[in-house]
Amino acid sequence: MNKQQFLAQAQRLNCAWGDRIPEWNPKTCQEADFAVDGVVVYSCNGEYPTRVGRRYIDWQGTHYADYEWAAQLNRFFFLAALASCYRATGDDKYALAARDYIEDWIQAHPSVHDWKIIGNDNTLNLGIRMGTSQWPGWLGTLPIFLSSKIFDDTFTEYLLESIELQLKFLKQHIPYDGNWRLTSADTLVVSGILLETRPIAEDIRNFGVRVLNDAFRRQIMPDGVHIERNPSYHHWMANVTERFWELGRSMPEIGLVVDTKVVENMFDYSLACMAPDGGWNALHDCQSARNPSYDILFIMQRDRNAFREKAGLPDTLPPLSTYFPNAGQIFMRDSWESTATYLVFDASQWGGAHCHQSRNSISLYISGEAVLVDPGTLTYNFADPIGIHGKSTRAHNTVNINGWNQVGTNPRDTFHHHINGYDMVSSTYDGGYWPGRYLWTFPDGCGSGIQAAHTRTVLWVHDRFIVVIDEIESFHSSSENPTLEINWQFEHGSLFIDESNNSVKTDRIGYNLLMLFPGMPEGVRMSLHEGEMEPPRGWLPSSNGYIKAPQLTQELSMEQMHELSFVTVLIPVSPGMPIPDVEACVSSLTEENSYPKQLTLRWKDNITDEIVWTKGLKRMIDEVDGVITDGTLLHLIHNNDNEIEIAAVFDATFCQKGSYKHHII
Numbered sequence: 001m002n003k004q005q006f007l008a009q010a011q012r013l014n015c016a017w018g019d020r021i022p023e024w025n026p027k028t029c030q031e032a033d034f035a036v037d038g039v040v041v042y043s044c045n046g047e048y049p050t051r052v053g054r055r056y057i058d059w060q061g062t063h064y065a066d067y068e069w070a071a072q073l074n075r076f077f078f079l080a081a082l083a084s085c086y087r088a089t090g091d092d093k094y095a096l097a098a099r100d101y102i103e104d105w106i107q108a109h110p111s112v113h114d115w116k117i118i119g120n121d122n123t124l125n126l127g128i129r130m131g132t133s134q135w136p137g138w139l140g141t142l143p144i145f146l147s148s149k150i151f152d153d154t155f156t157e158y159l160l161e162s163i164e165l166q167l168k169f170l171k172q173h174i175p176y177d178g179n180w181r182l183t184s185a186d187t188l189v190v191s192g193i194l195l196e197t198r199p200i201a202e203d204i205r206n207f208g209v210r211v212l213n214d215a216f217r218r219q220i221m222p223d224g225v226h227i228e229r230n231p232s233y234h235h236w237m238a239n240v241t242e243r244f245w246e247l248g249r250s251m252p253e254i255g256l257v258v259d260t261k262v263v264e265n266m267f268d269y270s271l272a273c274m275a276p277d278g279g280w281n282a283l284h285d286c287q288s289a290r291n292p293s294y295d296i297l298f299i300m301q302r303d304r305n306a307f308r309e310k311a312g313l314p315d316t317l318p319p320l321s322t323y324f325p326n327a328g329q330i331f332m333r334d335s336w337e338s339t340a341t342y343l344v345f346d347a348s349q350w351g352g353a354h355c356h357q358s359r360n361s362i363s364l365y366i367s368g369e370a371v372l373v374d375p376g377t378l379t380y381n382f383a384d385p386i387g388i389h390g391k392s393t394r395a396h397n398t399v400n401i402n403g404w405n406q407v408g409t410n411p412r413d414t415f416h417h418h419i420n421g422y423d424m425v426s427s428t429y430d431g432g433y434w435p436g437r438y439l440w441t442f443p444d445g446c447g448s449g450i451q452a453a454h455t456r457t458v459l460w461v462h463d464r465f466i467v468v469i470d471e472i473e474s475f476h477s478s479s480e481n482p483t484l485e486i487n488w489q490f491e492h493g494s495l496f497i498d499e500s501n502n503s504v505k506t507d508r509i510g511y512n513l514l515m516l517f518p519g520m521p522e523g524v525r526m527s528l529h530e531g532e533m534e535p536p537r538g539w540l541p542s543s544n545g546y547i548k549a550p551q552l553t554q555e556l557s558m559e560q561m562h563e564l565s566f567v568t569v570l571i572p573v574s575p576g577m578p579i580p581d582v583e584a585c586v587s588s589l590t591e592e593n594s595y596p597k598q599l600t601l602r603w604k605d606n607i608t609d610e611i612v613w614t615k616g617l618k619r620m621i622d623e624v625d626g627v628i629t630d631g632t633l634l635h636l637i638h639n640n641d642n643e644i645e646i647a648a649v650f651d652a653t654f655c656q657k658g659s660y661k662h663h664i665i
Contacts, residue, residue, distance in 0.1 A: 001153070001156055001157065001160060001197075001198075002197040003146060005196060005197045006142070006143065006146075006194060006195075006196075006197070007143055007146070009193050009194050009196050010140075010143040010194060012193070012250070012251065013190065013193060013194070013247075015250060016243075016246050016247045016249075016250040016251070017133060017243050017246065017247070020080075020133075020134065020135070020136040020140050021080055021083050021084050021087065021136055021140070021141065021144060022080055022081065022084050023084065024084050024085060024087075024088035028081045028084050028085065029081075029085055031078055031081035032078070032081040032082045032084065032085040032094055032097075033085075034049055034078075035078045035081065035082055035097050035101070036082075036093055036094065036097045038051055038052060038053040038054045039051050039052070040052050040072075040073060040078055041078065042064070042069050042072060042073075043072065043077075044066070044068050044069070044072070044379065044380065044381075050063055050064075050069075052073070054097060054100040054101060054104065055100065055104055056104065057073075057101070057104050057105070057108070059073065059074060059105060059108050059109075059119070059120075059121075060119045060120050061073050061074075061120055064381075065381070065383050066379075066380070066381040066383070067120060067380075067381075068380040068381065070119075070120035070121075071120070071122070071124070071125050074105075074120070074121050074125040074129060075125050075128040075129055075135070075137075076101065076102075076105075076128075076129050076137060076138065077128075077135065078101075079098055079101070079102075079136070079137065079138070079141050080135070080136050080140075080141060082094045082095075082097055082098045082141070083098070083136065083141040083144040083145065086098075086144060086145065086148065087144050092148055092149070092150055095145050095148035095150040095151060096150050098141065098145055098150075099145075099150050099151065099155060102138060102159060103155070103158075106158065106159070106162045109121075109162070111158075111161045111162045111165050112165075115162075115165040115166065115168075115169055116169060117169065117173075123170055123173055123174075123175050123180060123184055124175070124179075124180045124183055124184070126166055126169070126170055126184075126187075127170060127180075127183045127184045127186065127187035128183065128187075129166075130163060130166060130167065130170075130187050130190075130191055131187065131190055131191065131194075132183055132186045132187050132190060132240075133186050133190060133239075133240055133243040133244065133247075134236075134239060134240070134243070137187075138159065138163060139163065139190070139191055139194050139195075140190070140194075142156075142159070142194075160195075160198070163191070163195075164195075164198065164200050167187075167188065167191055167200060167204050168200065168204075170184055170187065170188065171188060171203075171204055171207055171208075174207075174211060177219075177227075177352075178219070178227065178228055178352060179226075179228065179233055179236060179237055181211065181215055181219075182212070182215045182219065182237055182240055183240070184211075185208045185209075185211035185212045185215060186208070186212065186240055186244075187208070188204045188205065188207060188208030188211070189205055189208035189209055189212060189244070189247075189254070189256075191204060191205075191208075192204045192205020192206070192208060193205060193251075193254075205254065206254075206255075209254055209255050209256055212244060212256065213255075213256065213257045213258075216241060216244075216257070216258055216259075216262065217257075219237070220237075220241065220262050220265075220266065221326035221327070222326055223265065223269070223324040223325055223326040223327060224262065224264070224265020224266045224268060224269050224324070225265075225266075225269050225324050225326055225327040225329075226238070226266070227351055227352070228351045228352055228354050228355070229284065229327045229328070229329070229348050229349060229350075229351030229355060230283065230284040230285050230286055230351060230354045230355065231269075231270070231273035231280050231281060231282075231283055231284075231286045232280055232285070232286040232287070233285065233286070233354055234266070234269060234270060234273075235270045235273075235300075237266070238263070238266035238267060238269075238270050241258060241262065241263055241266055242263050242266070242267070242307055244256050244258050245258035245260065245263050246310070260311050260313075263307060263311070264307075264308070264311065264313060267300075267303070267304040267307060267308075268304075268318045268322070269324055269327070270300055270304070271297075271300050271301065271304055271317075271318060272318060272322050272324070272331040273286075273331065274296060274297040274300050275288060275297070275342055275365055275370065276297070276333065276337065276338050276339065276340040276341075276342050276365055276368040277338070277365065277368055277369065277370060278295035278296050278297045278298065278338065279296055279297075280296065280376070281331070281342075281344050281363055281374065282363070282373065282374045282375065282376030282377075283329065283344065283346055283348070283356075283358075283363075283374055283376070284348070284351075284354055284355050284356045284358070284376070285354035285355075285356070285376070285377045285391075286376050286377065287376040287377045287541050288370070288373070288374075288376055288541075297338075301317075317336055319418075320332070320333050320334065320335065320336070320418075321333065321416070321418040321423050323414075323415075323416035323425075325414070326349065327348060327349060327351075328346075328347040328348040328349040328410065328411060328414055328427075329344070329345070329346060329347065329348055330344070330345040330347070330414075330416045330425045331343075331344055332344075332345070332418070332423040332425075332460060334462050334463070337368075338368045339367050339368045340365070340367075340368060341364075341365060341366055341367060341462075341572070342363075342364070342365040342368075343362065343363070343364055343365075343423065343458070343460055343466065344362060344363040344364075344374070345360075345361075345362055345416075345425045345427070345458060346358050346359065346360065346361040346362070346363075346374070346396075346398075347359060347360060347411040347414040347425075347427035347429075348411075349410045349411075350408040350409065350410055353440040353441065355408070356390070356391045356392075356395075356396065357391065357392060357393045357396075357405045357406040357407070357408075357438050358374065358393060358395075358396035358398060358406075359398065359406055359411050359427070359429040359431075359454075360398045360399065360411070360427055360429050360454055360456040361374060361396040361397045361398040362397050362398075362456075362458060362468070363397065364466070364513070364570065366511040366513060366572045367510065367511045367572070369491075369508070369510050369511050370491040371490065371491055371506065371508075371511070371513045372397055372488060372489065372490060372491075372513070372570075373397075373489055373490070373491050373540065373549075374396060374397070374489070375390050375395050375396075375489060375539065375540050375541065376390070376541060377390060377541065378390030378395075378539060378540075378541050378546050379541075379545075379546070382439050385533065385535075385536050386536055386539055386546055388437050388438070388439065388536075389535070389536035389537075389539060390539070390541075391438050391439070392405055392437075392438060393405045393406045393433070394485070394487060394535070394537070395487075395489065395536075395539075396487065396489065397487060397488050397489055398454070398456070398486075398487070399454045399456075399470055399472060399484070399485070399486050400433055400485050400487070401433040401450050401452055401474065401482045401483065401484055401485065401558075402433065402435070402450070402482050402483055402485070403483075403485060403535065404433040404434050404435050404436075404449065404450070405433065405434055405435075405436070405438050405442075406429060406431055406432075406433060406434075407431045407432065407434055407442065407446050407449075408431075408442070409429075409430075409431030411427045411428060411429045411430075412427075412428050412430065413426070413427065413428045413455075413616075414426070414427035414428075415427075415651075417650050417651065417665040418665075419648075419663055419665050421461070421462045421463075422459070422460065422461060422462065422635075422648055422650075422663070422665065423458075423459075423460040423462075424457070424458065424459045424460070424633060424650045424665065425457070425458050426455065426456065426457040426458070426617055427455070427456060428453060428454065428455040428616070429453065429454050430451075430452070430453035430454070432446075432449050432450055432451040432452050433449055433450050433452055434446040434447070434449035435447070435448065435449065450474060450475070450476045450480065450482055451474075451475040451476070452472060452473060452474040452475060452476075453472070453473045454470065454471070454472050455470070455471040455472075455616050455617075456468065456469065456470050456471075457469040457471075457613065457617060457633065459611060459633065459635065459650075461609075461635065464571075464609075465569055465570060465571045465572075465601070465609075466569070466570040467567065467568070467569055467570075467599060467611055468567070468568040468569075468570065469565070469566075469567055469613060470486065470565065470566040470567075470568070471563075471564075471565045471615065471616060472484060472563070472564045472565070472566075473562060473563050474558055474562050474563075474564075475562065476558070476562075481557055481558065481559050482557075482558050483555055483556065483557055483558065484555065484556045484557075484558050484564060485553060485554070485555050486553070486554040486566060487551055487552070487553050487554075488504075488515070488551065488552040488553075489538075489540075489549065489551045490506065490549060490550045490551065490552065491540070491549060492540060492547060492548070492549040492550075493506060493507065493508050493549075493550070494506065494507035494508075494550075495507070495528060495550040495552065497526055497528060497552070499526065501516075502516065502517040502518065502520050503515060503516050503517065504517075504526075504552055505573070505579060509575070510575050511572055511573065511574065511575060512572075512573040512575075513570060513571070513572060513573065514570075514571040514572075514573055514579055514580060515552075515568060515569070515570055515571075516568070516569040516571070516582070516584045517554070517566070517567070517568055517569075518567055518569065518584035518585050518586045518599065519565075519566075519567055519585065519586025519587075519599075520554075520566065520567075521556055521564055521565075521566070523556055523557065524554050524555065524556045525554070525555045525556070526552065526553070526554050527552075527553050527555070528550055528551070528552055528553075529550070529551045529553060530548045530549065530550045530551065531547075531548030531549075537551050537553075538550060538551040554566070565597070567586050567597075567599055569584055569599070569601065580603070580604070581603070581604035582601055582602065582603050582604070583600075583601070583602040584599065584600070584601050584602075585599075585600050586598065586599050586600075587600070589612065589624065595613075595614050595615040595619070596612050596613060596614050596621050596624070597612070597613060598610055598611065598612045598624075599611040599612075605640070606639075606640035607637065607638070607639065607640065608637070608638040608642070609635065609636070609637055609638075610624070610625070610634075610635070610636040610637075610638070611633070611634070611635050612624050612633070612634040612636075613632060613633045613634075614632050614633075617632035617633060617651060618632070619632065620632060620652075621633075621634050621649075624636070625644060626644075626658070627644070627647050627649075627655065627656060627658065628654075628655070628656040629649045629652050629654060629655040629656065630652055630653055630654045631649035631650055631651050631652030631654075631655065631664070631665075632650065632651040632652070633649070633650040633651060634647065634648070634649050634650070635647070635648040635649075635650075643659075643660075644658065644659075644660040645660050645661065646660060646661050646662070646663075647660050647661075647662040647663075648662065648663040648665065649662070649663070649664055649665065650665045651665070652664050652665065
């Protein structure tokens, strides 16, 4: 091996990306010392030090009945900590531990001519094990360990022989799609640069560049969102894209093509997905930090600003409310401060295995505090029923029938309107509800389900209240008698149901939430579920697995009722303040149960709000209280003299002017 050339190429990558080896710190030192002692930390909803030994390791990962453990073990994440501590201390015990693990792995996967993946290994593990633009792996830590006598010429050649066989296999079996394809191409390019003097280098590098260019063009959608439509996986791919954008600038001769606008849009989506508490919003296979120990939102803003400076872009933040149409996701907030109110609407277009069956679900943070939440990833271990529950429709703040799941069809008629003081969003899911478990796919199929459509409309009147309108149409025979179910998953804490006035209130130290259910259909049963297992209900992830958290359920036997509508009013309650004195009722403006419908909120100060809408927002309202409009949703505020002070009309081209202030949206 030409060590000088290898080190020179490693330095070129460092100049483009910075050091991929973590700085020495107590946590890195602990991980490295664990590895020296034959202990590998399994990080999955918590950190679990697991003794594997340094010889005769069970690389199939039967220590846990969880394929994710086998994946992490074979990805050698701990190698970066060993390299960090060796570089900081010069102690050969860290280099010797690294050699022992690598040598044992190669002995379990011998370097033969027709080398191939065996057992629980896969191409994603292979790519991360070899090293990528983010994770150093075998090749990325080698420049550090080469200064140790432990990594002598004989062992280094032994190591490189295995690396080359694995890279040849990876090229021949490049994954077809998703983050696996991008990561594998990432590995081939990085490896081709580092191994410049080896015969394999040019072929794998050029092939990797072609795959990356193809993936950047096809996997990143026009709104900047990665096709998996998943915040944390997207940000992984955003980091990969940004790094190869940077590499293309410093090494133009290798032919990378990464458009600056693509990277800009990807960072904007990542930032929009950050909750004000500093963690992710937990859409799909993502996990909120939930009282994060460090501020990911700050880090995201810092990284985005650094990119924009390098790209010559202005130092500006994205809009407060943004609709990403190719993702099908809407993120609304009233500021970029940690005390922001933040509302998420999930009308996701289907993005594959990392998506959840959660269409028309919402999440809500009040003054920076999580109140109504998406559980995100509970566990990837599908032998655990909690893992399956986390991906199910029932786990999310949306509608289902019989506790069954939605299916991977896209919502339709999704739109979002925003002006100062208002956000309004609406979407229809009409893929029906189906029995069976949803895992990475729907192995039980969509057999004897029920065809149904759910339209959800949300109106957020900033600083005041949020209205959620659910309209359900079910297409079933009268003999089926399915049960309609609406779920509300709360953050951990106390919850009180007052059935006398159809309301629910949280009991938290900070901001609280009052929920009103005016005009609820007769026969609805409200119940509270927390930490139940048969079936699983009321669970959220934590730093050590998952915890119990209250889930409110509204159930109604549909019998022969094929059309139903529910209205929910969400009212923030400031710390130390009493429950607002408000009367809420729903009525029809024409004959009974027909449209347009009207929600009336009468407050203690004699201010009255009226929200009027047509069925599915498909027809104009025409005239209400002397206001004439072709809009489909109207908000009127009456003063204590019953005079209209504000009229806001949505999805409109016309609103008759009056003496009141009015907005057309």
